[in-house]
Amino acid sequence: MDPTTTKEVEAPAPDAVEHNDPPPAGRSRAEHGRRAAGTLVNLAMVLLVGYLVLVPLVILLYSSFKASTTELPFDVPGFSLDNYSAVFSSSRLGTVTLNTVVYVVGALAVALVLSVCLAYLFEKTDIPGRSFLAPLALAPMAVPVTVMAIAWALVANPANGPLAILVREALGIRVDVYSLPGMILVMGIFGVPSMYLMIAPAFARLNPELEEAAATVGTPVWRRLRLVVFPLIMPAVSAAAMLLVVVALEGFAIPALLGLPKQIFVYSSLIQYSLQPPSGVANYGQASTYGILILALSLVMLLVYRRRVRDTHRFRVVTGKGYRQSRVPLGRWRAPVCAVVSVYLFLAIVLPIAALVWTSLSPYARPFSWSGLGSMTLSAYGHVLSSPGIGNVLVNTAEVVLVTATVTLALSVWIAVASVRKRFRGSTLLFETTFLVFGIPSVVLGSAVLFLYLYVPVPIYGTVWIIVVALVTRFLPRGSRMVHAALIQLDDGLIEAARVTGANPLTVTRTILLPLLRPALWKCWLWVFAHALGELPIALLLTGADNRTLVVLLWDTFTSSVDYPEASALAVIILAISTLAVWLVNRRSTEKQA
Amino acid sequence: MTETMVEAMNRDTTTNSIVITQLRKSYEKSADADAAYAVDNISFDVPKGQFVTLLGPSGCGKTTTLRCVAGLEHATEGRIEMGGEVVFDAARKRHVRPEERPIAMVPQSYGIWPHMKVIDNAAFPMRHGRNRRRGPEVRQRALEMLEQVGLAGMADRWATQLSGGQQQRLALARALLGDPEVLLLDEPLSNLDAKLRAKLRQELRSFQEQFGVTALYVTHDQAEALAMSDTVIVMNKGRIEQIDRPERLYDHPRSSFVADFIGSANLFPVRDASAGTRGGVLARTDLGPVLCSRTAPGEEVRHHNGGFVCVRPEDVGVRPADADAAPADNEFTGVVESAEFLGDRLELVVRSANLPITVSTRAGQDLRPGREVVLRLSPAATSYLAN
Numbered sequence: 001m002d003p004t005t006t007k008e009v010e011a012p013a014p015d016a017v018e019h020n021d022p023p024p025a026g027r028s029r030a031e032h033g034r035r036a037a038g039t040l041v042n043l044a045m046v047l048l049v050g051y052l053v054l055v056p057l058v059i060l061l062y063s064s065f066k067a068s069t070t071e072l073p074f075d076v077p078g079f080s081l082d083n084y085s086a087v088f089s090s091s092r093l094g095t096v097t098l099n100t101v102v103y104v105v106g107a108l109a110v111a112l113v114l115s116v117c118l119a120y121l122f123e124k125t126d127i128p129g130r131s132f133l134a135p136l137a138l139a140p141m142a143v144p145v146t147v148m149a150i151a152w153a154l155v156a157n158p159a160n161g162p163l164a165i166l167v168r169e170a171l172g173i174r175v176d177v178y179s180l181p182g183m184i185l186v187m188g189i190f191g192v193p194s195m196y197l198m199i200a201p202a203f204a205r206l207n208p209e210l211e212e213a214a215a216t217v218g219t220p221v222w223r224r225l226r227l228v229v230f231p232l233i234m235p236a237v238s239a240a241a242m243l244l245v246v247v248a249l250e251g252f253a254i255p256a257l258l259g260l261p262k263q264i265f266v267y268s269s270l271i272q273y274s275l276q277p278p279s280g281v282a283n284y285g286q287a288s289t290y291g292i293l294i295l296a297l298s299l300v301m302l303l304v305y306r307r308r309v310r311d312t313h314r315f316r317v318v319t320g321k322g323y324r325q326s327r328v329p330l331g332r333w334r335a336p337v338c339a340v341v342s343v344y345l346f347l348a349i350v351l352p353i354a355a356l357v358w359t360s361l362s363p364y365a366r367p368f369s370w371s372g373l374g375s376m377t378l379s380a381y382g383h384v385l386s387s388p389g390i391g392n393v394l395v396n397t398a399e400v401v402l403v404t405a406t407v408t409l410a411l412s413v414w415i416a417v418a419s420v421r422k423r424f425r426g427s428t429l430l431f432e433t434t435f436l437v438f439g440i441p442s443v444v445l446g447s448a449v450l451f452l453y454l455y456v457p458v459p460i461y462g463t464v465w466i467i468v469v470a471l472v473t474r475f476l477p478r479g480s481r482m483v484h485a486a487l488i489q490l491d492d493g494l495i496e497a498a499r500v501t502g503a504n505p506l507t508v509t510r511t512i513l514l515p516l517l518r519p520a521l522w523k524c525w526l527w528v529f530a531h532a533l534g535e536l537p538i539a540l541l542l543t544g545a546d547n548r549t550l551v552v553l554l555w556d557t558f559t560s561s562v563d564y565p566e567a568s569a570l571a572v573i574i575l576a577i578s579t580l581a582v583w584l585v586n587r588r589s590t591e592k593q594a
Numbered sequence: 595m596t597e598t599m600v601e602a603m604n605r606d607t608t609t610n611s612i613v614i615t616q617l618r619k620s621y622e623k624s625a626d627a628d629a630a631y632a633v634d635n636i637s638f639d640v641p642k643g644q645f646v647t648l649l650g651p652s653g654c655g656k657t658t659t660l661r662c663v664a665g666l667e668h669a670t671e672g673r674i675e676m677g678g679e680v681v682f683d684a685a686r687k688r689h690v691r692p693e694e695r696p697i698a699m700v701p702q703s704y705g706i707w708p709h710m711k712v713i714d715n716a717a718f719p720m721r722h723g724r725n726r727r728r729g730p731e732v733r734q735r736a737l738e739m740l741e742q743v744g745l746a747g748m749a750d751r752w753a754t755q756l757s758g759g760q761q762q763r764l765a766l767a768r769a770l771l772g773d774p775e776v777l778l779l780d781e782p783l784s785n786l787d788a789k790l791r792a793k794l795r796q797e798l799r800s801f802q803e804q805f806g807v808t809a810l811y812v813t814h815d816q817a818e819a820l821a822m823s824d825t826v827i828v829m830n831k832g833r834i835e836q837i838d839r840p841e842r843l844y845d846h847p848r849s850s851f852v853a854d855f856i857g858s859a860n861l862f863p864v865r866d867a868s869a870g871t872r873g874g875v876l877a878r879t880d881l882g883p884v885l886c887s888r889t890a891p892g893e894e895v896r897h898h899n900g901g902f903v904c905v906r907p908e909d910v911g912v913r914p915a916d917a918d919a920a921p922a923d924n925e926f927t928g929v930v931e932s933a934e935f936l937g938d939r940l941e942l943v944v945r946s947a948n949l950p951i952t953v954s955t956r957a958g959q960d961l962r963p964g965r966e967v968v969l970r971l972s973p974a975a976t977s978y979l980a981n
Contacts (some may be wrong), residue, residue, distance in 0.1 A: 491703050491705065493701035493702065493703040493704065493705035494705045494706075494707055495705075496664075496666055496692075496699065496701055496705060497699060497701055497704075497705030497706075497707075497765070497768070498705075498707075498718065498722075499666070499691075499692045499693055500664055500665075500666075500692050500693070500695075500697050500698060500699040500772075500778070501693075501698065501718060501719035501722065501723035501724065501768075501772045502693045502694065502719070502723040502724025502725070502772065503693060503718070503719075503722040503723050504693055505693075507722045508722075511718070511722060512707055515707075515709045515710075516707070516708070516709055518709075
């Protein structure tokens with residue numbers, strides 16, 4: 001053995017003075033200090049997350065047991081089941097429940113059929129123009145649901161919607177987007193991209209050899225589909241379906257914008273209506289009770305979803321080296337299928353956005369026409385951007401989305417890292433707890449936060465911070481899951497290799513963990529950014545004179561002042577910002593792959 | 595004070611880099627009496643500068659042991675000393691974290707950071723590790739080391755552009771640049787193809803000798819273990835079966851598990867055993883009585899009823915049976931069941947008394963399936979294994 005190298009190991013190298021480890025006694029004291037600080041930080045974070053997540057739930061439950069129609073729940077003494085009996089005995093429950101069921105199931109059917117077809121066509125067949133059509137199918141991801149609903153109201157309203165006019169003239173059918181079928185269709189189309197994103201990988205992972213193995217033993221094609229293909233994609237499909245049910249159940253913008261004009265209520269819009277009725281007298285108790293009902297339904301769905309997602313691991317189709325992509329030739333159906341898909345994508349995505357842009361550039365709401373081109377004007381934009389208070393609105397919006405995205409990301413990283421690395425006892429439980437928020441409809445979450453800060457003497461009511469608090473709570477589960485998913489895909493060896501060199505945990509986090517996670521962190525940040533921008537119900541419930549944001553302004557302009565060009569201009573502005581965010585996400589992820 | 599005295603009484607800590615005493619590891623939350631142990635009460639030393647291998651089938655606890663040494667896992671019971679310092683003691687609740695142990699590790703997947711250049715991977719221990727340095731010499735030393743492992747021209751490439759073998763070398767370079775006292779290697783060759791593996795295992799060993807670093811190596815590949823190690827520790831089901839030099843391990847396995855795991859062996863269950871008249875053990879098996887007189891030097895064979903007779907296929911003599919000469923002592927008749935010609939030798943399976951016996955003999959003999967043969971188990975090449 002070489003004596004010089006051992007010497008180097010035992011005695012600190014002379015030139016390493018600055019950063020040498022302190023002597024053992026000092027080391028242990030420093031270590032104690034560091035541990036204590038770490039524990040303190042962890043404790044603070046647990047309290048913060050627990051506060052953000054659990055308090056709204058408790059408030060909601062609490063106020064549902066407060067018999068009150070007009071007063072705030074904290075002002076009512078005693079508990080009672082009055083709200084529940086009122087809700088269950090009301091004649092409205094039946095119709096609203098029926099509406100909700102029809103709406104949710106209908107939207108699910110639409111989204112399911114469309115997304116499975118698209119996923120199959122784009123992933124498994126030789127349909128032409130894939131590289132253009134597939135991203136287009138995902139484009140609505142960048143469109144906030146509020147903007148989407150307004151776009152559809154413009155394109156398919158019976159008075160002057162271009163699509164409605166087209167269908168009426170071509171087929172003689174009266175189309176009205178302000179109806180239950182209209183809501184179903186819009187929600188279904190809106191749900192396609194997120195479902196597609198969950199289902200397409202299942203199709204992509206479907207190694208053709210699995211099917212070929214069945215084919216070689218003489219199994220006919222339908223049996224192959226039934227026995228091999230369906231079982232393998234079923235977990236992904238049903239997980240996506242459960243998630244869509246939850247989103248449809250709690251989604252507010254579509255039922256509110258398309259259903260309220262004709263008084264078609266579902267649970268989520270009814271809650272908002274009870275809290276901010278035109279009469280001006282809020283019914284907090286009833287709102288809470290409906291909130292509990294949706295929460296219960298959502299939680300059931302989410303539990304099923306979790307089981308399904310767990311199953312997908314079992315069904316994980318290993319793609320070995322022998323994987324090759326083989327596509328089913330469509331043969332002579334190639335052109336017609338492509339045409340149908342293109343028409344769908346045009347009607348579902350291009351047309352509404354075009355109508356939005358068209359209206360924003362028109363002096364008044366009018367259908368597409370060549371003659372209209374001459375009278376295009378930017379006055380709607382000018383009006384929006386020069387209106388009094390717009391500066392405030394923009395600053396508020398920027399504050400809300402930037403702070404929400406950053407704080408959510410920071411908390412998400414901490415929760416996910418603590419959970420994956422088992423930093424302290426109960427860290428996994430904490431991570432799981434955030435899952436509960438998934439089930440809270442944003443209307444309900446908004447009202448719970450509203451009750452809380454009307455009562456608790458923290459002076460954030462009426463400021464942007466109350467919106468930030470609610471939005472951070474809302475996006476925490478998704479954010480922490482995004483980071484978590486990226487974390488568990490990291491090879492432990494990468495972290496361990498750094499730890500054993502003697503680098504301290506902070507250095508490892510800074511130099512190894514965070515850089516490796518960077519793409520996922522960006523994705524998470526921009527996702528929250530885009531969603532915070534378009535999140536309507538929370539902003540709407542918590543809005544006051546001083547904390548109006550763009551999306552609230554959009555809502556007011558569209559529903560109260562009924563100035564369609566101005567509303568469209570606002571919608572286009574929101575759309576542009578969120579498209580930019582989504583485009584950045586995609587550019588980053590493709591850069592990473594390159 | 596008492597601690598050092600006990601240590602001195604037990605084992606010499608000045609010449610050992612690692613001393614493990616009665617280490618146990620259970621993955622169950624509460625370690626009750628019938629808990630399953632991934633590592634069950636093992637003790638061994640790794641002398642300074644030596645290459646010691648933990649060998650065993652998957653699930654035998656070898657990787658868990660290595661991770662306990664690294665501090666990446668907490669053992670349930672026992673004690674680990676490294677370089678004369680107690681780094682883990684369950685009884686005293688002492689656990690020195692990995693970053694404060696004098697180690698370096700080459701993980702199974704290499705742990706090469708994909709977001710860094712090759713040189714940054716290599717220089718990480720010097721920049722952020724235990725023995726931090728500054729200035730131009732960091733890069734200089736990293737480059738020298740990269741050159742030594744044959745990655746000279748690759749320094750400014752992204753780490754992901756390296757092939758498997760190059761990544762393995764980079765992982766080794768990075769580990770050595772941390773100036774470790776103990777190098778821990780967790781199956782570092784298992785992800786490579788066979789030819790590269792043979793080449794790299796020689797390189798690995800020569801680096802280890804060149805840098806005089808103590809190595810603790812984990813593998814399930816017995817050829818790797820025999821070829822590289824000063825000492826091999828054979829593990830099975832969380833326990834140590836045998837600790838020996840590679841040659842002794844092969845020639846004098848101490849248990850049927852070791853005999854079977856290292857190379858191939860014929861093992862015949864023993865019904866009862868007694869001392870032979872002129873030394874050795876006379877073991878009664880289904881074949882008949884077998885005299886076993888192979889023992890390791892200085893080893894005393896204790897026998898009991900049970901155990902196994904062990905003989906390597908190449909130590910079994912075989913000749914065609916002839917009608918007049920009856921089999922002598924330690925000779926048994928049998929019928930060739932299968933014969934495989936392997937170029938340099940002939941591998942036979944002979945059935946005798948309903949036991950299959952594998953025989954490896956020189957090629958060119960007319961021993962087809964169905965032939966009656968006489969097998970000779972030379973007592974000097976036949977050992978009795980008590981378990």
